[in-house]
Structures are given as structure tokens and as C-alpha cells.
Amino acid sequence: MGKLPAAVVGVGQTHHRAKREDVSIAGLCREAIDRALQDANMTFDDIDAIVVGKAPDLFEGVMMPELYLAEALGAAGKPLLRVHTAGSVGGSTAIVAASLVQAGVHERVLTVAFEKQSESNAMWALSVPMPFIMPVHAGAGGYFAPHVRSYIRRSGAPSHIGAVVAAKDRQNALRNPYAHLRNETTTVESVLASQMLWDPIRYDETCPSSDGACALVIASEDSARSVDSPAWIHGTVMRSEPTTAAERDQVNPQAGREAAAALWKQAGITDPLREIDAAEIYVPFSWFEPMWLENLGFTPEGEGWKLTESGGTAMDGVLPVNCSGGVLSSNPIGASGMLRFAEAALQVRGQAGEHQVDGVRRALGHAYGGGSQFFAMWVLGDQPPAN
Amino acid sequence: MRDVAVVGFAQRQMSEFDGSPTCVELLVPIFAECYEQTGFTRKDIGFWCSGSSDYLAGRSFSFVSAVDAIGVLPPVNESHVEMDAAWALYEAWLKIQTGEVDTALVYGFGKSSAGVLRRTLALQLDPYTLTPLWPDTVSVAGLQARAGIDAGAWDERAMAEVANRSLTDAEKNENAVRKGGSSVEELLARPMYADPLRKHDCAPVTDGAAAIVLSADDRARDAADRPAWITGIAHHVDPLHLGSRDLTRSPSAARAGRAAGVGDVEVAELHAPFSHQELVLRRELGLGDGVRVNPSGGALAANPMFTAGLNRIGEAARRIWDGSASSTLGHATSGPALQQNLVCVMEGRS
Numbered sequence: 001m002g003k004l005p006a007a008v009v010g011v012g013q014t015h016h017r018a019k020r021e022d023v024s025i026a027g028l029c030r031e032a033i034d035r036a037l038q039d040a041n042m043t044f045d046d047i048d049a050i051v052v053g054k055a056p057d058l059f060e061g062v063m064m065p066e067l068y069l070a071e072a073l074g075a076a077g078k079p080l081l082r083v084h085t086a087g088s089v090g091g092s093t094a095i096v097a098a099s100l101v102q103a104g105v106h107e108r109v110l111t112v113a114f115e116k117q118s119e120s121n122a123m124w125a126l127s128v129p130m131p132f133i134m135p136v137h138a139g140a141g142g143y144f145a146p147h148v149r150s151y152i153r154r155s156g157a158p159s160h161i162g163a164v165v166a167a168k169d170r171q172n173a174l175r176n177p178y179a180h181l182r183n184e185t186t187t188v189e190s191v192l193a194s195q196m197l198w199d200p201i202r203y204d205e206t207c208p209s210s211d212g213a214c215a216l217v218i219a220s221e222d223s224a225r226s227v228d229s230p231a232w233i234h235g236t237v238m239r240s241e242p243t244t245a246a247e248r249d250q251v252n253p254q255a256g257r258e259a260a261a262a263l264w265k266q267a268g269i270t271d272p273l274r275e276i277d278a279a280e281i282y283v284p285f286s287w288f289e290p291m292w293l294e295n296l297g298f299t300p301e302g303e304g305w306k307l308t309e310s311g312g313t314a315m316d317g318v319l320p321v322n323c324s325g326g327v328l329s330s331n332p333i334g335a336s337g338m339l340r341f342a343e344a345a346l347q348v349r350g351q352a353g354e355h356q357v358d359g360v361r362r363a364l365g366h367a368y369g370g371g372s373q374f375f376a377m378w379v380l381g382d383q384p385p386a387n
Numbered sequence: 388m389r390d391v392a393v394v395g396f397a398q399r400q401m402s403e404f405d406g407s408p409t410c411v412e413l414l415v416p417i418f419a420e421c422y423e424q425t426g427f428t429r430k431d432i433g434f435w436c437s438g439s440s441d442y443l444a445g446r447s448f449s450f451v452s453a454v455d456a457i458g459v460l461p462p463v464n465e466s467h468v469e470m471d472a473a474w475a476l477y478e479a480w481l482k483i484q485t486g487e488v489d490t491a492l493v494y495g496f497g498k499s500s501a502g503v504l505r506r507t508l509a510l511q512l513d514p515y516t517l518t519p520l521w522p523d524t525v526s527v528a529g530l531q532a533r534a535g536i537d538a539g540a541w542d543e544r545a546m547a548e549v550a551n552r553s554l555t556d557a558e559k560n561e562n563a564v565r566k567g568g569s570s571v572e573e574l575l576a577r578p579m580y581a582d583p584l585r586k587h588d589c590a591p592v593t594d595g596a597a598a599i600v601l602s603a604d605d606r607a608r609d610a611a612d613r614p615a616w617i618t619g620i621a622h623h624v625d626p627l628h629l630g631s632r633d634l635t636r637s638p639s640a641a642r643a644g645r646a647a648g649v650g651d652v653e654v655a656e657l658h659a660p661f662s663h664q665e666l667v668l669r670r671e672l673g674l675g676d677g678v679r680v681n682p683s684g685g686a687l688a689a690n691p692m693f694t695a696g697l698n699r700i701g702e703a704a705r706r707i708w709d710g711s712a713s714s715t716l717g718h719a720t721s722g723p724a725l726q727q728n729l730v731c732v733m734e735g736r737s
Contacts, residue, residue: 067727068517
């Protein structure tokens, strides 16, 4: 038995900000949900089940907040699932929601992912010292900086590549009304002039800490055919590997490579650089753009930075990457993965507004989490999947 | 729908686990036991899914370390729910239904003794209106028990009967952390703990881990002599707010039971961490007097957080495996006062 066809028929997100003091946690989720339901031309009555995703509960100080949120999410009297797979959770949550439709269990599923990071301090919530477990050291940047240094050494990339990514994504964000950071003056030079935080990662090469949410409505073939321009799911994949092992390559993780290979195969894609028209890739620190371009198979190993440097990942490039401004411009952690998945849907549906790429037929949504060990991805297309 | 069965189950429970909150030291031997039962190896498992809580472990990403129990490379198809592992089993069942995989290993773990459980669980409530008052789990359950007594839905004797039967049955369960029946009169003579609850009306704080193996069609028939075929599995949730629902009822349990198709089950393993909650569940699931409830002793004998619901499904599956029943159900609950409920109905086939 194969998967039944499913499509994204509604997309919603909040205005992402450092502190959304105007809304509660429930209010934040509803802002995204109400937009997604309106986009799908549906109400809660049309929804069969709800899937919630977010990163660690310590970020808001609420244990399993979906229990308190059940009513606000329209879940009372319905099935409610809560996914948590670290930074990849927004992607994993969308995939679980999709599988409810693809398995034939439900017709229309609402999924929402959120983080209200201003309720606590994410960096220190990630840095609780634990016996016998390698410490993260002052947040994710401290953990990933050695991987970036290793990438630069292995690939021989010039030291300004990270700044090229940061300047591009910040300029892209100016075309996205929902983006958190709106820094009109950011250039490669200004990024290189910003303070070094975790060598070689500079301040302007890091993601912000945001309050925000994202919601999707995923529907079966029958329901999807009645809406304008559904974004059909052509492939989904999740892969994980453990944190600590001598044989792990954290610069180019095996889980990511295998996930991408499985994804392209599912979607019938043999040349991703040519066949993918827009990509939303999880880039919390600028250098991860060239690193993931290689991990995903868009370029051979060691050559991702060349595509970035050539302008190939800009809005008008051969592979526009993160036209929304990406994680570098908005980062409500639990929602960041779903935002990548959602922005891929907007591109396929032709609804990305000022950051729309012309003629997108297939788009990639990508998320990763933990110590570069959890991967979730999907490919969406403007036509129903052939297989 | 594909035919999916429970073909492996292993568990560990204790009052205090002298190890890490990620419970990796428990999970490794549990996985080994599952491999031995099914003849599967790590490579035969198509999907892995776990259930646990960061708040119980007192750290972010506690499940990340638990992935170490699976082994290193190659990478695995894996997911995690911040819920009792019974819901991880639901996600795994779903994954098999999509046709993407044929087998799955589901696991849960939790070290409740690392904190003061009844206070930790107060953080599950509404952070704006309820948590600041710190109503702990036992007190919330006490309110529910009192509401039922006042409404005439049950009395203290009926609660003591549940506890006496559970603790008597637990004597035969090597995994029970509290056991030893007595008499209803003797139990009623014991002191109050959180009026109208006595100590034996409340599940013991328990650490532990467990795993279940699911597989489809012929893979299930290869792995077990008499697989416990899942004929229905469903879950629903009610509003959290204690003031917005009738605490003597659990509509989500009734709805899950109807959706899963309870039918004429012979054995029901109910996840009732408080004695009166079994009475609520029996009513909502429509279980008659002829149904054998919690032959394992249930949650009153051992209640490892984020695993106890999965254990109910495993215990119910074992009655199918050993031929002592042909139709059973496992139930899991989550949230305060039976807010969220899952029902899994299984049958043996000759």
C-alpha cells in the first residue's frame, strides 16, 4: 500500500518579534491558526485532528502546554498529538500531520508549531549542565562554531562566505512582512564588521530569538481539489543519529545525506539543483547554507560555498534559498522548521508575495535539530504526485 | 487499513532508579529483550518513536540522549512525542499505515523520583490562571474524587474495592512496586492522605522505561506465535480547565472508546493513577462486570510516568499472546483528571 495523496491547503504565520507582549501563548498560536484556516476557507468544524509541535517546554516554563492550549487550538473533543524532535520539530510536526492524511485516518488536519522565547532564555535553557553529557556551552552557537571552522578548513572556503549568506537573507527578509529582523543597511561589509561571538561566527551571522508561530492545514486529495493551488506533498523524510560518537561527521552528517537521498528518490528527483525551483533550508548560523547545500546534494562536497559566492542562492539565482529571510531573520525555534515547510508551500502556490520566485513547480522545506543529528524534510509540487 | 500487531513488550519499574534521567541504562537491556522476543535486530526496525518529558528529566532535549540507546550508525527513521509513549505507539502505528515501514519499536522512559512529581505536574496546568496557585496532582485528583462522591457517582467503599483488587493482583506481577491486598474494611480504616484519597488510592511515584514492538502483516506472523492484532486505536482530548468540565466524567475517554470499537473485550488494562478514575473509565468505556480489569495490578501498583500508558497496551497484548484472552484493550491517560485518553483494542486470531 502506498501513501494517499495529500496537500497543503492553508498557510498561516504570525508577525515574528523578539517579544510579543500583546498576546498570550494561546493568542500567538491562534494568530497563525486563524490565518491558516482563513487561507484554507475552513473553520475548526472542518478539522478532524490537531498536531502541535514545539521545542523544549523549558523555553516557556509550561510542561506539555498543548494540554492547556487544547481549547484555544480547537482540539477539545478531537485527537491532539504533541511532537518534540528538537530544532527539527516544526518539520517533523508537519510530517506527522501529513501522515494522518496519507494513511487515510483523517481528511483535514490542522498543525501548529510555536515558540514564545521571550518567556524565558533559550540560550541558557539549552545549557543546563548534566553529569556525563557533553555540555552545549552557552547555547547553540558555541556548539556549532567548531563545525563551521572544520567546514572552512576542509572546503578551503574564503572567510567572507558566511557574510554573503547573512547579507542575502537579511535583504530577503525586507520582502517578507512577517520577518522579525528588518535591517535595511545590512551588507557583506557590515556583517564582517559586526562583533565576533563564537569564532568564526559573527553577531550578524546568527539567528535572532523570536516569539512566533506557524500553522498549516493539510488535506486529502478530495478536499484539496476544491481549493485554489494546493501544494502537493511529493515526499517526506525524517532521519536521526545519536549526538556523540567518534565516527560521526558533524560537518556533513550521514543522517542528512541519507535523508536527502531518500527524499529525492521519493519525489522522483534525480538532479535537485535543476529540478528544485526554491529551497527553504534551516540556516541558524550563516555558514550552514553552504554546508547544507552539500549535505542535501545540491553541490558536490566542498563546493557549496561556490554556489553561494556566485549568487546562485539569491532570489534570482539558479537555486533561490531562503527567500523569506530564513531562520537568520526569524527564529521562534519550535516554529522555525514549520516556517521552512510553510514558505516552500507559499512558493509552490505562488502566494509568497514580494519574495515569490517566478514559476516555482517544486520546492524544498528543510529542518534540522539537536547536534546536527535530527533531520526533517519535504518536497512540495504544484501538481499531484505521480507515484 | 493494514493489519498491525503488538509482537514484543519489555518493561522495567522501580521506586527509585539509581541512574540518569534519560534512562539509557534501562533502555539498552529492554531493547535487547524485544529483539530476543521477536527475532528482530536493530536493522529490522523500520521506525523508532519515543515518549518522554523534558520537565521530568529537568533538562531540555532529554530524549536526545535516549537515542543513544538505539546505537550509533547508520541513522534511523525516528520521532518523539512529549506525551506518554502510548501516543508514540499511535504515531508508529500511523507510520506503518502509510506503507512507509512495516515494523516499529516504541519506547518510553521517565525518572519521576528526580523531583517532587506532584509539584512538577502542576506545571501542566494553565500558566496564567492555575499554575501560580500550584495545585498539585494529588490535590486535583482529590477534588475529582470528592466531586464524584458528592454527585453519588461512587463512594469511598467502591474506591477501596478498586485498590484492594489492584494490590492483590499486583502480588503476581514481578514489575509492581506496590503490592499486597488486604480487605476493604482494613483499607477504609487507614488514614486520609488527601481527603477523600488514601495513600493506596494514589499511584506510587515510579521510575521506569518500557518498549513495544509493532509489525504489520506477515512480519507480525513471523515475529510472534499469536500476535495481538490492533483492531482499533484512537485518542481524544478534553479542555484542561477544571471549571469547564464535569470532573465525574471523561468525554474524551468515551469518544476514544467509541472510535476504537471497544466491543466485547475480556480484559481491560486501564491507566487510572487514582482509584476513582478506574470507575470513571469503566463507565465511559462501557465495560460490564464481566470484563477483567487490570490483572497486572494497573497504575495503582506501578505508574512510571510517560511509560505507564504504553505498559497498559503491553500488558493487554500479553493476555492475547498467552492465549488467556482473545480480545483485550489497553488504555492510556494524560493531563490532569483524565483530560486526554487513548484506547487500543487488540484481538488474537487462530
